Amino acid sequence: MERLRNVLLGASFPLALILLWHMGVVASGTKLVPTPATVAVMMRDFAFGGVYDDAFSGTILTHLFASMQRVYGGFLLAAAIGIPLGLLIGKIALLRALLDPTLSLLRPIPVTAWLPLSMVFFGLGPRSAVFLVFLGAFYPILLNTVFGVRSVDAKLFEAAAMLGCDGSRMFRQVVMPAALPAIFNGLRLGHGFAWILIVVGEMTGVPTGLGSVIMDGRTLSRPDLVITGMVVIGVAGFLCDRLIVWLNNRVLAWSPQHRA
């Protein structure tokens, strides 16, 4: 019952926004912003075709899969490097002293600033997009993992040590599970950034992908196409985030305060 109420409440606000959008467009008589109905037609065409029958008709899956490949290519690469590196930096003071200043220096540089260099390194194409997504997802994953390792309750180490646990077993049996909530937090943040950065990543002149659809919409002066691309990214990012939350809640069943 409460669940239903929350769903209704959560849905009512965007519905109200759409209504406001419609009234705004109609009242102002602007030609620059399409009405929600126009966008809905575009979305139908984008998904199934049969309305405009142009280059974008019925191509949603092509673009969605292209984008998802880059989002998850970059995200998984960020996780595959960020988590082990974070565990090591968190545990080994020498490594922390060696790398922390460099990382702190690189971190504030916006991912968009890397765009020109990434095009030099990786050329015009999907590899550049993957690199930018990787950069965006990497820091939250790395930093949260380091934080997770650093903030393990010292008493748990003492408890494990007195029970005969040490060295690499301590790392595997105490440090990793204790850092898991923070690692998941980093993964969720990084995952969000990965979806945010896909548009930037696909500005680099790739022919497919939701970001390139938005860029095309801009050059073709088709705001309905731009908004359609935005909505698809939003919905896909949201659904994938729910998947991460579901996984989080399963793996962290032991920690009610980390349930999202």
Next chain:
Amino acid sequence: MPDRRPFLHVRDVGKTFTVRNPSGSERVDALHHVDLMIDKGEFVCLIGASGCGKSTLLRIVAGFETPSYGDVRVYDSPITGPGSDRGMVFQDYALFPWMTVRENIAFGPRQKQKSRAEIQKTTDSYVEMVGLAKFADRYPYQLSGGMKQRVAIARVLANEASILLMDEPFGALDALTREQLQDELLEIWARTQVTVIFVTHSVEEATLLADRVVVMTAGPGRIESDNGVTLARPRDVSAPDFNAVRRNLTERLTSHVSRRRLKSAA
């Protein structure tokens, strides 16, 4: 022939901490030339006001801290770090939150690479001993404070520790649960012959539990007196002789506090 070497021997142990504050650093004598001998199977309570070094002494015996001078020996071999012969029960439990009751208790046996069947058997028997069979598959967050502390005790015993170190273990529990756990602890102690060193600030708790009550004083932390408690068990907290022991201990605990107060007043 009985073993003549003392079981646990604290030999002239001292611990100095350096405390940094805005006006510079200050050296604090947490423990000052402490000597203590404990027999196998004894139940010893350390009692004293905060800052008397009772928890520091316990942590040194556990091997979590190294003394500034002196050493602690078990059958003549000096303690160099944490070891599975000594198990600590912390006031705030320190259970592994990602493990169930059963997994927490199995942690020690698992480190010893015993066979699966053996680990299971040991774990089951200790789950049973602390009366948590119905809760064996719960996570710590699903347990009450009393249950968590039962798990912590079982975890140490399942590891075959011969010395149980307890740092105000029942301090955070409500009065009824505390009484129940005190009874259970005495039962477990009688059954397992484990040696217990129990830190508390409650004179009544010490009188109820201990064979010996070691009273410690602060500034610098040292042993004020070592008092045998010969009351027959089970002890009755409302009996006149129990009350006499308790009063005597309370006087020892507060004597120099009031003396110092008089001095500073004069």
